[in-house]
Amino acid sequence: MAARFSLTFDSVDAPVLGAFWKTALGYVDELPPAPSATRAEGLAQFDLPEDDLPEHGVWLCDPDGVGPHLSILNVPEPKTAKNRLHIDVRVPGHGSPDERWARIRAESDRLVRAGASIVDEVDGQHVVMADPEGNEFCVAATSA
Known part of the structure; x- marks a missing residue:
């Protein structure tokens, strides 16, 4: 069986970039991991820095379950070079x-x-x- 994978984008504005990729790929927001009712509740189980908020990330998935999941996460540094993967x-x-x-x-x-x-x-x-x-x-x- 082939390994499943997901892709993660670094971002300066995850909600904006997430909205674009939802439109581009026809993806939808990924549900939070069970048994969490919200993304914030799911993230609360991790010891994340105080300023690492749920709105600093977007999690998307293919509604048909075929394509890889996408995570789009805010990072402090800007993009500086050509992608090595696209x-x-x-x-x-x-x-x-x-x-x-x-x-x-x-x-x-x-x-x-x-x-x-x-x-x-x-x-x-x-x-x-x-x-x-x-x-x-x-x-x-x-x-x-």
């Missing part, structure tokens, strides 16, 4: 190269409206983008 947002569907490119462009446009920016377009194959905090990701078609 997310590829895959646009479904097949068709001609022009049809695939049209779907990639439409998804890129949707994500720009959600707060991303376009960094580069690569030969009609994918679009390199940055989320609201500058984390790079790509929009591409699913594999044929």
